[in-house]
Amino acid sequence: MSSTDVVELILQDHRRMEDLFRTMRNAEADRAAALAEFADLLIAHASAEEDEVYPALRRYKNVEGEDVDHSVHEHHEANEALLALLEVEDTASEQWDEKLEELVTAVNHHADEEERTLLNDARENVADDRRAELGQAFSKARTQYLESGCGSVENVRKLVAAAGD
Template sequence: MATDVVELILADHRRFEELFRSLRDRESDRSTVLAELAALLVAHAEAEEAEVYPALKRYKEVDNHEVDHGAEEHAEGHQALLALMEVGDTLSEEWESRLEELVQALNHHVDEEERTILNDARQQVPDARRDELGRLFAEIRQDRLDDNCGDIAYVRKIAAATEDRID
């Protein structure tokens, strides 16, 4: 199993894309897929913010503004996730609209994070430190998943707590 934090984050990003494809499929079990996405998205963001982002800010070659902006985009993602989770009918136009808002917010964040933060980390952070951060990221991410962080009550709580981060 990979332990490089960049590779672990990229693997989650690819999983988000797979889950979005399933969520767009009207024949899929959208509620089950959304539950998986919610848990992974929250666990991923919280693990990045707990260990990865603070560590990367210590490297002068890593753009601190981009790291802070990444946290703002996590907050936007939580808001969009909650809006989707609160729509009851997974076949409704409102659900489709909220899904596209979440997809756009997350794709924007993933694109920026990969082009800036993760490229900087790959180039500036030594392999051993990326492995250490990867182990911490994976541990926190799993702890959050084990705590059912994708539950709508928890998503409401973090969405409310991060409202002030959104520009």
């Protein structure tokens, strides 16, 4: 039985993203397929966090509201970097490598910060049963986003445009 602890689920996604970065950096790999999986995962993950996890964490006095706001801001930055990579047509180009590194930097910075701040605070201040409830809500939302093809270039364009408003 896999864990339903929201902290563990978020960490699992972060590790999967790191695996996909390794694949996307490998010129021999199917970079386009790895990017498609990554795009769906990133958008579903961030959207589920914003829908289900962040609003709940805001209610805990030992979780910094500013950390939540900062995480949302970093999701927008990651989406912009993702869009830039999705718009590169040639996966063997220097432009691909450049845009990939910008995406890696944005996502790894966010994941690292989130793990040190929000997730540690959640582990310390949110009861196990509540983390399990949040994990179920996160998983459900994440699955719905994944099933909707949320990582398509059209959808990522819409998200980036909406964040810019």
